[in-house]
Structures are given as C-alpha cells and as structure tokens.
Amino acid sequence: MSVASDTDSTPQRGGIMRLWYDSEARQVIIQIFTIAVLFALVFYLVRNAVINLDAIGKSLGFDFLFQPANYDINQSFLEYDSRSSNLKAAIVGLLNTFLVAGLGIFIATIVGFVMGVLRLSKNFLMNRLVYCYVEAMRNVPVLLWILLVHGFIVVNMPGPRQALGLGESFFFSNRGINMPSPLPEPLFWATAITFILGVIGAIVFKRYAKKIQDETGKILPVLYVSFGLIVVLPVIVYFITGAPLNWETPAMQGFNFQGGYVVKPELIALTLALALYTSAFIAETVRSGILAVNYGQTEAAGALGLRNNRTLQLVVIPQAMRVIVPPLTSQYLNLTKNSSLAIAIGYMDITATLGGITLNQTGREMECMILVMAIYLCISLAVSSFMNWYNNRIKLIER
Amino acid sequence: MKLKSILVAGAALAMTATVANAATLEDVKASGELNCIVTTGLVGFAYTDANGRWNGFDVDFCRATAAAVLGDGEKVKFVPTTGKTRFTALSSGEGDILYRNTTVTMSRDADLKLTFLGVNYYDGQGFMVSKALGVTSAKQLNGASVCIQTGTTTELNLADYFRAQGMSYEPVPIETNEEARTNYLSGRCDVYTTDASGLAASRATFESPKDHILLPEIISKEPLGPAVRQGDDAWADATRWVLNALIEAEEFGITSANADEMAANPPNPTVARILGVEGNYGEMVGLDNQWALRAIKAVGNYGEIFDRNIGPNTEIGLERGLNALWTNGGILYAPPIR
Numbered sequence: 001m002s003v004a005s006d007t008d009s010t011p012q013r014g015g016i017m018r019l020w021y022d023s024e025a026r027q028v029i030i031q032i033f034t035i036a037v038l039f040a041l042v043f044y045l046v047r048n049a050v051i052n053l054d055a056i057g058k059s060l061g062f063d064f065l066f067q068p069a070n071y072d073i074n075q076s077f078l079e080y081d082s083r084s085s086n087l088k089a090a091i092v093g094l095l096n097t098f099l100v101a102g103l104g105i106f107i108a109t110i111v112g113f114v115m116g117v118l119r120l121s122k123n124f125l126m127n128r129l130v131y132c133y134v135e136a137m138r139n140v141p142v143l144l145w146i147l148l149v150h151g152f153i154v155v156n157m158p159g160p161r162q163a164l165g166l167g168e169s170f171f172f173s174n175r176g177i178n179m180p181s182p183l184p185e186p187l188f189w190a191t192a193i194t195f196i197l198g199v200i201g202a203i204v205f206k207r208y209a210k211k212i213q214d215e216t217g218k219i220l221p222v223l224y225v226s227f228g229l230i231v232v233l234p235v236i237v238y239f240i241t242g243a244p245l246n247w248e249t250p251a252m253q254g255f256n257f258q259g260g261y262v263v264k265p266e267l268i269a270l271t272l273a274l275a276l277y278t279s280a281f282i283a284e285t286v287r288s289g290i291l292a293v294n295y296g297q298t299e300a301a302g303a304l305g306l307r308n309n310r311t312l313q314l315v316v317i318p319q320a321m322r323v324i325v326p327p328l329t330s331q332y333l334n335l336t337k338n339s340s341l342a343i344a345i346g347y348m349d350i351t352a353t354l355g356g357i358t359l360n361q362t363g364r365e366m367e368c369m370i371l372v373m374a375i376y377l378c379i380s381l382a383v384s385s386f387m388n389w390y391n392n393r394i395k396l397i398e399r
Numbered sequence: 400m401k402l403k404s405i406l407v408a409g410a411a412l413a414m415t416a417t418v419a420n421a422a423t424l425e426d427v428k429a430s431g432e433l434n435c436i437v438t439t440g441l442v443g444f445a446y447t448d449a450n451g452r453w454n455g456f457d458v459d460f461c462r463a464t465a466a467a468v469l470g471d472g473e474k475v476k477f478v479p480t481t482g483k484t485r486f487t488a489l490s491s492g493e494g495d496i497l498y499r500n501t502t503v504t505m506s507r508d509a510d511l512k513l514t515f516l517g518v519n520y521y522d523g524q525g526f527m528v529s530k531a532l533g534v535t536s537a538k539q540l541n542g543a544s545v546c547i548q549t550g551t552t553t554e555l556n557l558a559d560y561f562r563a564q565g566m567s568y569e570p571v572p573i574e575t576n577e578e579a580r581t582n583y584l585s586g587r588c589d590v591y592t593t594d595a596s597g598l599a600a601s602r603a604t605f606e607s608p609k610d611h612i613l614l615p616e617i618i619s620k621e622p623l624g625p626a627v628r629q630g631d632d633a634w635a636d637a638t639r640w641v642l643n644a645l646i647e648a649e650e651f652g653i654t655s656a657n658a659d660e661m662a663a664n665p666p667n668p669t670v671a672r673i674l675g676v677e678g679n680y681g682e683m684v685g686l687d688n689q690w691a692l693r694a695i696k697a698v699g700n701y702g703e704i705f706d707r708n709i710g711p712n713t714e715i716g717l718e719r720g721l722n723a724l725w726t727n728g729g730i731l732y733a734p735p736i737r
Contacts, residue, residue: 055421055630056490056512056628056629057512057629057630058512070555070558070559071554071555071558071570072557072558072561072568072570073570074569074570074571074572081562082555082558082559082562083562151581154582154585154586154587155581159586174585174586174587175544175569175587253542254541254542254543255532255540255542255543255589256542256543256544256569258542265587343574344574346549346571346573346574346578348572352549352572356483356549356550357549357550357554357572359483360482360486360549360550361550361554361555362510363486363506363507363510363511363512365487
C-alpha cells in the first residue's frame, strides 16, 4: 500500500475527514474504534450484572469459601469431611479433575498412537476394524459414551455381595473395583531408595551411551541396563530385606467392601469414555502425521541400510511429531474440558463441587462460576504451554 | 458523522441495561401466562402423564394460582428444574413462582433472597431400603452407599445425621429423581434418602413397591412451601393468599363441586368473604373478588388436591398426618381471610 499517492489523489475535504482518506490513519481509527466497542460491551455486561445483583439485594463476596461446606464427597485425596470449608471441597474437586484428566490423557495417548499406526496397516482386516473403531468413537457425543459406560457398570455388574472375585484380592461389582492397598513396613525405604537411585542411574547411563555413540559409533545396550537398574536391582533389594511390604485386601463387611483401594464406577466410566473418545481423534492426528512424511524419506533410510523399525523410530516418527503435536494439544485440552461432563454421572470434580453443590447450597452463582471458569482457563493454559514447550523442542531447527 | 451516531446509540444501549423487574403481578397479567417452577418429574407432586399433561400436588397449586390471577387454571407454563437449578430459575425471572417440594429454611429466605409464602406440605427426611437387606433402623446403615439429590437440604441433613451417629457412608450424588431410581434399583446404592413424601412417591412407581421399606427414623423437619423473589410484596401477597384460601376452603367445607352454590347462598360470613360475596378481599391483593372462587373451582380445596394426587386412595398412599387441618389433629393452619 502506498500511502503518499493516496493522500495526493484525495478530493479536498475539511478537517478531520481528511484522516479517513489516509489509509494508515484509517487503520488506526478502525482499531481504536474496535477496541472502544469491545470495552463498551464488557462494561455493559459487567454493569448489567452489578445492577441486577444489586436489584435483588445480593453482593459479591468470597467469604463463603471459608465456611463449612456441610456436604460429603465420596472420593477425596485429602482429609475431608462435611465440616471442612468450601475451599477445601473445591480443592478436593480440583484434584479429582486432575486425576480424571491425567488418566484420560495417558490412556488416550497410548490407545490413540496404537490405533493411528494400525490404521495404516497393510492388513485389510486390521485396517477396517480400526477404521470402524475411530468412526464409531468420534461420531457419537462423548456424553452418551459416558452414560453408556456408567449405565453398563451400574446395571450389568453384580452387587457387592455377588462381586466377581479375582483370587482373594480383586473384586469387580457395580460399586467399582476393589483392590489391595500396600502397607509398607519400616525396611521398605531401602527398596524405594534403590528404585530412585536406579532411575537416576539409568538416566546417567543413557547420556553416557549417547556420548559414546557420538564419539565412536558404538551402540551400548541402554534398554537392558535401564531395566536392570530400575526393575531388577530394587526387586533384589526387596527380597534381601525380607519382603517388607504387606497388602491390605478388601473384605466384604456390612454393605460394602472395607479396606484396600476402591476405584468407583463413576471414575471408571468417565476415564474410559473420555479416553476412548479422544483416542479416536488422536488416532486420526497420528495417521495424518505419519502420512505427512514424504515416502522418499523411508526409501532414503532404506537405501542407507536402516531396518524397518529403525526407520520408523529414527526417520518417520521424529518428522511426524512436528505435524502431530499442535493438534494433539487441542485434543488434550478438549479432554480436560470435557471432564466437566462428570456432573452427568455424579463424579465429584471441580464443576460438581464448587460449580455444583457449593454454588447451590450457598447461592453464590456469580462467584462460583467465575472461579470455576478461571480454574479451567488456568488448567488449559498450563497444558498448552507445556505442549508449546515440547513442540519447540521437537520442531525443525532451521539454520 | 455516522461514527458519532453509532457511538451515541451504543451509549444509549448501555444505559438501558435490563433490571430484574419488581412488578411480577403486572407482568403475569400482561403476558397472560404464569411461569411456574416445578420438579423435572416426581409422581404425585409434578409429572407429565401419558398425554403429556402436567399433573400433581404442586402442579395443582400452580393451576390454582393461575386461576386466581389470570382467570384460567390452564394458563400455566411449567418450568421443570432440578434441585440445583430451581433458585437460579426463580431469581433470573425464568419462573414467577416456585412450587417444587422446596424446604423453607432461614438461609434460603435471607441469603438466597426468596420470599416463602407458607407451607403446603409438612415433611421430614426418611430412608428407603430394599427389604432383602434386612435393615430395620437407620442406625444400622453404617458403611452403606446412599443415593442423595445434590443441592438439597437433605444432602446437608444426611451429612449431619451420619456424623452425629458416628457412622460412615458413601454418598452417591445424583441430579434428578429419575436418576435416583435407576441407581437405587440397579443396586449402585443401598439406600435412597429424600423427603418421606418423595420416597413414597418414588416407591409407587417401582415394579414391586412391596419389596422396599421406609425406615422408621425421620431425621429432619422439611416444611415444603412455595416461594417468590424477594422484594415484590404485591406478588407475594397475591400468591400467599391463594394458598391460604385453598386451606381455609377445606376448613369451611367449600369444594370444587359446591363452590358456585355456596357463593350464591353463603352459609356463613367467612365463606362469603372467601368467595368474594362480602368485602373486597381480592382487590386488596391486586386481583378481583372472584379470585378464590376460581381457584377452588379449578382444582378444589387443599383436601381435594391432597386426596386426588397423593392421598390414601392413590398409588402413593400418603396419610394426611401432620398435614391434616388443625381441627383434625394436624398442624395445617391458615390465617383467616378477613
């Protein structure tokens, strides 16, 4: 855009309108105007809320957070009872959100990558089966999957008295999965410390192996050494110290199993449904990422004498990741936000505690909703900044 | 210049920010329709029948209110809500009046900015269990899984009760009565707890109601009553006296069948005042003097409403109990219309 010629050719107009015919000035005016309208809109909405709250005699305040919640929560990682504050109830809910989002992302990633690779399989049956899986999962609303899985567990599984047992330790019923919990004895710390040292040792050895490979081309057996350090060594220490770990097995007592850990049907249903639903999208992302790598790359690797699995590992996947990671980030964000559908089956996440029961029992709609929205925003921003960091790490380094 | 006029228009728009209206009576009359907040479905209290028509105890009070205010008991739009959405629906103006098995409490009155109009059902929280469990008292429920509707007073009572008894339980939170039914019947929870009337109503819809019992303990007072938004006295007065008139009508023997006859030939001055033959009580609350006559003709008096929807001869089979008139050993007692 040439600015000078514009001003020359404009017809003579008085005063301020001259600016309008200057394309640079015009852009500035339009931007200022847009910002002004945006602020006016925000101002209007806030003012409307304040006036309406005032009209029904309510004031904004967050004191309720420190008053007793008065309700119980069935799944809590913290010491929580009905005398704890609303704030603590919110934190318990937030941890439950983290749990379901974390588990969901973990399972969805593994299933999604496997499905995405299988989708490209030359085996006709495998290819079609995965195709059906992907289309079925991603074309039905996730809420229906959640309700379906939950309904299946609650209606079709037997009650706790007729629970399906796996040995004397695992029980499956419509109250969830009961499993033993570990009861470490004092000497168990030796095993734990060996494990931590093993992990550190494995990391150090991997760096050393890379250095050796860079210098001499010699490949050290990283996998076997790591396995030995992380798994075999702690197991040996564990038995030398006399197996200092007991298990508390669940036992039927009264209405429910007592002792051990329980995974509730709400958690199972929500995690499975979210993970499988999202895995279908991840599978498609992975497939597109792999297809985006030019076949010439595979041929070139073959010409250099790399075997098939090394080609995939060293040539195709690193390049595919550059295409996969950005859409993968939005799938992770979707899964995290979709976890708020927990409310449909009574899983006590942040939406169900702070945005549900606390909101309702205290009547602080505005405050609770603002907090819940801010929390989801923070979680999403945290996930996406981590993924951006990862994306920067793996992206093509241009020289 | 165009720019300036847009700015002016925008500013004007910002000035006319909508404010919650405090003249509900005029609004309802003008729109010709009463928005009545009810439950999403509880047999006997508010539910849609096979033809899609709303029926029930609370629904009849909505119709009576519409008959008194608008002259036609059918001019009601029902707004179904869950335990969690009901107060927001009322305070946001989505509904004009709330008849939804709602317990009158101090914090709801004062902090949630509601105005309660009275009590139309005296209730208490009970427990329902399957007979097969062999439980006979709520004190034996240690360790049980309990289905509980979120956002209700019963949720808070439950926590208090188990805490006071030193017992543990697993709360299974649910949103609607229908969800509770599914979870309870499939065995996800051992116990369903809510107002005893609600338990009886739910049980009536089970395939074999006799396999389930209500435990003897009633752990709370649950006076259920209608509410309107705080700060609208004219509307609160009009609707409060519709409720009172229906209770007084039972006390003085006015029924939907004999109302016209009694209006033509009032047996005593009280009946004459209720039916608008004497005085101008209807006008005092912004209605006309046939307000109560129309309400009674539309749905009957309190006793008729009770018997038709939840009384001993219905599937739900609730006794009058506390809800009998004060003259019959209950505590149902309406201030006089005079």
